[in-house]
Amino acid sequence: MNNSGSTALGVLAGATIGAVLGILFAPDKGSVTRQRISDEAESQKAKMASSASELRDRVVATVSAEKHTLEDRVESIVSDVSYKADDVITTLEAKLKDLKDKNKKLQKS
Structure with a gap:
C-alpha cells in the first residue's frame, strides 16, 4: 500500500x-499563461484530493480487515490458554490426590 501511494x-x-x-514555455500572453497555470493547479489539486480519498478508503478497509484478523487471533489464543489452564489444573489435582494418598500412608506408618 505504501508503494502504491508513493x-x-x-x-x-x-x-x-x-x-x-x-x-510556461508555450507562446501565450502572460495573463493567459497565468490562467492556464491556475486552471492546471486546480485540476491537479482535485486529482490529488481524489487520490488521497481513495488511499484513505483503502487504509480504512485494510485496518478494518486486520482488526478482525487480530480479534480472531486473540480469541484463538485465549481459547487455547483456557484449555491449557484446564489441563494444568487437572494435572495438579491428580498430583495433589497422589500426594494426599502418600501422606495418609506415611501417617499410618
Missing part, C-alpha cells in the same frame, strides 16, 4: 510539473 504521488507530481513547464 507511486501515485510521484505520477501526480510528475504530471503537474510537466504541465506547468509546458504552459
